[in-house]
Amino acid sequence: MHVLITGGAGFIGSHLAEYHLARGDQVCVVDNLSTGALSNIEPFLGDPSFRFVEADILHWSDLGKTAAWADRIYHMAAVVGVKKVLEDPVAVMATNMTGTEKILRAVHGGGWNPQVVIASTSEVYGFNPKGSFAETDDIVLPSAGRLRWTYAVTKLADEFLAFSYARKYGLNIVIVRLFNTIGPNQVGHYGMVAPTFVRQAVHGEPLTIYGDGAQTRSFCDVRDTVVALDRLAACPRAWGEVVNVGNDQEISIRGLAELSIQRANSSSSLQFLSYKEAYGEEFEDVTHRRPVLDKLRALTGFAPKWKLTDTLDDLVEQERAKMLHAVRDSREWPRLLTSSSARTRY
Numbered sequence: 001m002h003v004l005i006t007g008g009a010g011f012i013g014s015h016l017a018e019y020h021l022a023r024g025d026q027v028c029v030v031d032n033l034s035t036g037a038l039s040n041i042e043p044f045l046g047d048p049s050f051r052f053v054e055a056d057i058l059h060w061s062d063l064g065k066t067a068a069w070a071d072r073i074y075h076m077a078a079v080v081g082v083k084k085v086l087e088d089p090v091a092v093m094a095t096n097m098t099g100t101e102k103i104l105r106a107v108h109g110g111g112w113n114p115q116v117v118i119a120s121t122s123e124v125y126g127f128n129p130k131g132s133f134a135e136t137d138d139i140v141l142p143s144a145g146r147l148r149w150t151y152a153v154t155k156l157a158d159e160f161l162a163f164s165y166a167r168k169y170g171l172n173i174v175i176v177r178l179f180n181t182i183g184p185n186q187v188g189h190y191g192m193v194a195p196t197f198v199r200q201a202v203h204g205e206p207l208t209i210y211g212d213g214a215q216t217r218s219f220c221d222v223r224d225t226v227v228a229l230d231r232l233a234a235c236p237r238a239w240g241e242v243v244n245v246g247n248d249q250e251i252s253i254r255g256l257a258e259l260s261i262q263r264a265n266s267s268s269s270l271q272f273l274s275y276k277e278a279y280g281e282e283f284e285d286v287t288h289r290r291p292v293l294d295k296l297r298a299l300t301g302f303a304p305k306w307k308l309t310d311t312l313d314d315l316v317e318q319e320r321a322k323m324l325h326a327v328r329d330s331r332e333w334p335r336l337l338t339s340s341s342a343r344t345r346y
């Protein structure tokens with residue numbers, strides 16, 4: 001199978017690449033490396049079944065040709081992370097909405113009708129107070145522009161774009177609402193909580209809990225996520241549908257902090273920060289967020305396999321390995337003895 005992954009050097013995209021290469025597929029990744037990283041795909045660069053194109057999907061001249069080559073397209077390219085969204089809402093609007101429209105046009109123009117997965121997010125449920133969300137639940141967003149919701153609005157626009165193309169042209173598109181995906185290679189620069197807590201715990205720093213830590217999330221290991229996406233893409237009953245993807249085990253953010261400290265065997269303390277301190281402005285956090293997975297199960301039979309403790313253990317191991325590398329890379333030249341007896345002989 002020929003697989004195109006936009007945003008394939010990103011966290012989830014690079015796991016998709018690894019998954020499909022392991023199955024013997026040919027994989028083309030396009031990424032502008034804005035939030036993705038070359039290091040995520042470095043292990044595949046020598047593989048003849050793998051091709052990497054460094055390009056922005058907004059300006060990539062080979063998009064049409066590559067979309068026509070693909071049997072399956074995962075559209076993962078997006079500006080993500082609440083912090084990033086607050087920093088640059090204009091870039092978020094452009095990449096997330098124009099990018100998706102370009103992909104859909106290319107798919108329609110290619111004439112082959114590949115399977116397409118469009119990545120959306122649990123953020124689209126907005127501040128619906130239910131806490132546990134099924135695909136049929138209402139979307140609750142503020143009536144007047146508050147930038148914090150920019151990401152959710154762009155993703156909702158993407159969903160409606162995808163629906164329109166699926167309906168009008170009969171395209172094989174499934175829209176996935178991803179709930180708090182975590183796992184190896186995720187970085188904390190853009191605010192994501194799990195890599196941030198693990199890094200802090202491994203380095204013995206205080207774990208920064210925003211608010212009182214009673215807010216809850218349900219974290220899904222990326223290695224489960226990619227299996228769910230693969231099954232949905234191949235499931236004709238899922239085409240034209242929106243489907244939650246995640247793990248429905250819930251934990252409070254304080255609970256996650258304590259578990260991270262325990263798994264890292266760390267003596268770090270907890271540090272509570274107000275949202276104003278954390279985000280530099282008043283911030284509406286989502287209090288509870290858990291996916292209802294009935295639809296995903298009914299369509300694919302999928303159930304997540306990874307336990308949160310096992311994912312955290314992997315993250316701790318990866319952080320420790322990074323720390324060792326950093327120490328090794330920063331080694332200075334050893335101080336050499338200068339006495340004649342200690343001179344190096346060749």
Ligand code: UDP
Pocket residue numbers: 082180191192193194196197208209210211215217253285286
């Ligand atoms: N969070 C936190 N400390 C951090 C980073 C995040 O307490 O260092 C909180 C954040 O306010 C939110 C939760 O952890 O309540 C999940 O944040 P993340 O950005 O990972 O995901 P999202 O808010 O999109 O669910």
